[in-house]
Amino acid sequence: MNQIQNTGENINFLRNVFRKYYFENNHFPYLYSIEKREFGYRKFDSLVVRHLSFNNVGELVAELVRNVPLDIYYSNAYYGLPSNPINEKQWEGADLIFDIDIKDLDLPCIHEHTYYVCNLCGYVNSERKQCINCNKGKTYDTSIPCKRCFLSIKKEAAKLLDFLYCDLGIKEKFVEIFFSGNAGFHFHINDPSIRNLDSNSRANVTDYILGNGFMCESIGVRKYRNGFVIKLPKSGIMTGWRKKIASNLGINQKSELKLKNIVEASGGYEGFRNELNKMTRNNGVPIDAQVTNDIHRVFRLPGSINGKSGLTKAKCDDLESFNPNNDACMLSDSEVYVNPKTKLKITLKNNTFRLDNALEKVPSYVAAYLICKGLASISNAQ
Amino acid sequence: MSIKLGSSELAKYPFLQEASDYIHETKFDFEEFDRPEMIHIINRAVEKLENELKGNVYSNLDEYEIEIMTFMVSLLLIKSIGLEEVSKKCSLFEAMRVEKFLSSDLSNERSVEKKKLLVQKIFLELFKINIDVNSTSSICKLSVPDYLQRASKMYEQEWKLINRSVKDGYVYLDTDETVRLIRNELSNLIYSRIKNMKAIEIPVSIKSKADELRNKYSGRYVYKNQFKILEYPPCIKHAMEIINKGENLPHSARFMLATYMLAIGKTEEDVIDIFKNSPDYNEKITRYQVEHLAGKKGSHTKYSVPSCDRLRSEDLCFAIKECENLINPIQFGRRKIR
Numbered sequence: 001m002n003q004i005q006n007t008g009e010n011i012n013f014l015r016n017v018f019r020k021y022y023f024e025n026n027h028f029p030y031l032y033s034i035e036k037r038e039f040g041y042r043k044f045d046s047l048v049v050r051h052l053s054f055n056n057v058g059e060l061v062a063e064l065v066r067n068v069p070l071d072i073y074y075s076n077a078y079y080g081l082p083s084n085p086i087n088e089k090q091w092e093g094a095d096l097i098f099d100i101d102i103k104d105l106d107l108p109c110i111h112e113h114t115y116y117v118c119n120l121c122g123y124v125n126s127e128r129k130q131c132i133n134c135n136k137g138k139t140y141d142t143s144i145p146c147k148r149c150f151l152s153i154k155k156e157a158a159k160l161l162d163f164l165y166c167d168l169g170i171k172e173k174f175v176e177i178f179f180s181g182n183a184g185f186h187f188h189i190n191d192p193s194i195r196n197l198d199s200n201s202r203a204n205v206t207d208y209i210l211g212n213g214f215m216c217e218s219i220g221v222r223k224y225r226n227g228f229v230i231k232l233p234k235s236g237i238m239t240g241w242r243k244k245i246a247s248n249l250g251i252n253q254k255s256e257l258k259l260k261n262i263v264e265a266s267g268g269y270e271g272f273r274n275e276l277n278k279m280t281r282n283n284g285v286p287i288d289a290q291v292t293n294d295i296h297r298v299f300r301l302p303g304s305i306n307g308k309s310g311l312t313k314a315k316c317d318d319l320e321s322f323n324p325n326n327d328a329c330m331l332s333d334s335e336v337y338v339n340p341k342t343k344l345k346i347t348l349k350n351n352t353f354r355l356d357n358a359l360e361k362v363p364s365y366v367a368a369y370l371i372c373k374g375l376a377s378i379s380n381a382q
Numbered sequence: 383m384s385i386k387l388g389s390s391e392l393a394k395y396p397f398l399q400e401a402s403d404y405i406h407e408t409k410f411d412f413e414e415f416d417r418p419e420m421i422h423i424i425n426r427a428v429e430k431l432e433n434e435l436k437g438n439v440y441s442n443l444d445e446y447e448i449e450i451m452t453f454m455v456s457l458l459l460i461k462s463i464g465l466e467e468v469s470k471k472c473s474l475f476e477a478m479r480v481e482k483f484l485s486s487d488l489s490n491e492r493s494v495e496k497k498k499l500l501v502q503k504i505f506l507e508l509f510k511i512n513i514d515v516n517s518t519s520s521i522c523k524l525s526v527p528d529y530l531q532r533a534s535k536m537y538e539q540e541w542k543l544i545n546r547s548v549k550d551g552y553v554y555l556d557t558d559e560t561v562r563l564i565r566n567e568l569s570n571l572i573y574s575r576i577k578n579m580k581a582i583e584i585p586v587s588i589k590s591k592a593d594e595l596r597n598k599y600s601g602r603y604v605y606k607n608q609f610k611i612l613e614y615p616p617c618i619k620h621a622m623e624i625i626n627k628g629e630n631l632p633h634s635a636r637f638m639l640a641t642y643m644l645a646i647g648k649t650e651e652d653v654i655d656i657f658k659n660s661p662d663y664n665e666k667i668t669r670y671q672v673e674h675l676a677g678k679k680g681s682h683t684k685y686s687v688p689s690c691d692r693l694r695s696e697d698l699c700f701a702i703k704e705c706e707n708l709i710n711p712i713q714f715g716r717r718k719i720r
């Protein structure tokens with residue numbers, strides 16, 4: 001879906017600020033083994049080009065400055081022949097990647113900063129329904145994430161890191177965290193010992209992190225006739241998910257009796273299973289399963305601009321202090337005029353902008369943000 | 383350290399290099415199989431093989447000289463029978479036999495050195511898995527990637543990582559579980575021994591037994607296509623083809639196939655029948671799993687067919703033009719919904 005409304009002027013403006021960015025930031029320090037990656041991009045007309053390959057960063061930057069795409073992707077996979085069709089690329093492994101996004105958190109504040117933009121005329125509606133301006137278009141959601149949103153997603157990020165470090169034993173040096181450039185975080189894990197995992201193995205990890213498929217038996221509750229019996233597993237209940245569940249239930253390796261009482265109190269095996277399901281859902285992290293399971297995916301390139309916001313996919317060395325609207329806002333600050341389509345407030349590079357429905361002079365990075373979100377258009381006013 | 387594998391290990395694990403060395407040292411010649419005193423070994427190998435074809439693990443254990451010879455004769459027999467399905471099934475049950483001995487050795491062996499040596503010989507040298515076996519509790523630990531590579535091919539939910547004891551990059555398993563993890567690899571190892579054997583030199587005495595067995599079993603292993611494939615989506619067709627060839631399907635594909643068949647109204651019996659051609663088919667387990675998917679067992683939720691998106695990400699999608707706009711394989715061939 002292309003959020004950028006019609007006018008050639010909007011596209012021209014964005015292409016110019018994007019080009020300037022790629023021209024001036026002509027290096028991608030977090031791009032390894034470039035010659036083994038497949039690249040792809042989305043053009044401003046929404047067309048996606050895939051199966052590209054570059055021998056070095058210079059070639060890549062030249063292409064970006066020449067064609068200025070809206071979004072740029074590269075494969076998490078390493079290929080012998082990255083520009084061949086998918087079955088002839090010679091897959092040599094892939095980084096393990098995770099993607100978490102604010103939209104998957106079901107936050108109550110979402111409605112306060114979501115706008116419903118018409119896909120035909122660009123009008124900003126107050127509800128998700130048919131456009132009241134043109135009576136033809138449908139609306140798509142566009143959101144300006146707030147502080148609470150970012151706090152919540154950072155909490156999920158910390159939970160994910162805990163799974164990666166403490167359970168899966170992945171070394172910190174192999175983990176790179178990036179702000180997605182819009183409303184989430186991306187984790188790239190380039191540990192050579194997990195590069196070769198196939199889709200099924202990755203799906204197994206995915207379910208581990210989501211909290212999918214935990215069985216009562218794993219914590220020692222087995223179905224028996226019409227009831228249940230307690231038989232703790234030989235390998236113990238004090239590690240991994242078993243430990244999480246055990247501490248939620250307040251039990252340990254010696255609490256067979258207590259566990260029996262808990263199961264009875266929740267209404268037997270079935271009731272206990274429902275309780276468990278709730279517990280695992282609350283303790284898991286809502287990662288995007290498809291992203292992690294797919295070993296042939298192209299994924300947003302670190303250091304590139306996200307066409308949904310004009311912010312960059314920036315490296316995030318310290319989650320807590322990272323401020324997306326500041327640290328990932330890298331476009332030019334030369335001023336331009338925009339026509340906002342609605343009343344809104346946005347803080348970028350530590351400046352807060354309060355806009356009305358009227359022509360306004362703003363830095364290019366604000367203009368780019370709003371145009372990418374479908375909430376403003378560029379104006380020719382001088 | 384001069385701990386070595388003893389004769390009782392060679393009897394249980396006749397596929398180890400040490401067992402071949404033994405044959406080598408005795409300067410045994412294949413032609414000796416035609417001598418009358420060898421008939422006992424050949425009969426034993428036949429008995430074992432027929433047991434395996436019936437779906438049983440042959441658990442009788444004899445002296446190492448006998449076991450090593452029996453193993454060799456079994457391989458020659460299977461090779462000479464030359465039926466793919468026999469080779470596969472016998473390899474599998476041979477692996478399960480090893481599994482049984484190995485699991486009990488790992489939990490009952492008193493000498494820690496011996497345990498470690500077994501682990502090294504079998505897990506590390508044959509399959510490149512580093513296993514650390516606890517000297518007192520007989521709990522084994524292995525790395526998460528080593529675990530995932532194997533467990534992700536298993537059908538049962540208990541093998542999912544989430545149901546395991548996991549800490550600091552290691553998975554902790556009891557000995558049964560540890561050994562179960564390499565069943566496929568053991569079976570492949572034995573299968574490849576059979577494949578790589580040169581068929582020309584098979585002694586007459588074994589060859590004639592093999593001929594008998596081939597006559598007896600060839601008819602039973604002709605696979606019939608259980609269902610006509612008319613309007614199945616490509617993903618399902620592909621999985622059916624693999625099953626009909628008698629090859630192993632990954633868990634994700636079995637899940638897809640079973641849920642799909644149930645969803646289009648096949649009975650549980652029909653679905654169980656489909657899986658009869660799997661090399662590791664076990665009626666009891668399959669029945670349980672199919673009933674589970676149908677919502678009769680365990681969670682009581684009926685599982686739905688995975689979406690095309692999910693199948694795509696699991697590499698199970700083989701989309702063709704007619705797949706356009708589908709969200710779920712179940713929609714394939716129905717009138718397009720706008």
Ligand code: SF4
Nearest residue numbers: 615617690699700705
């Ligand atoms: S698109 Fe859907 S129906 Fe078609 S092959 Fe893929 S999964 Fe099957």
Ligand SMILES: [Zn+2]
Nearest residue numbers: 118121131134
């Ligand atoms: Zn409209």
Ligand SMILES: [Zn+2]
Nearest residue numbers: 109110146149
């Ligand atoms: Zn918010």
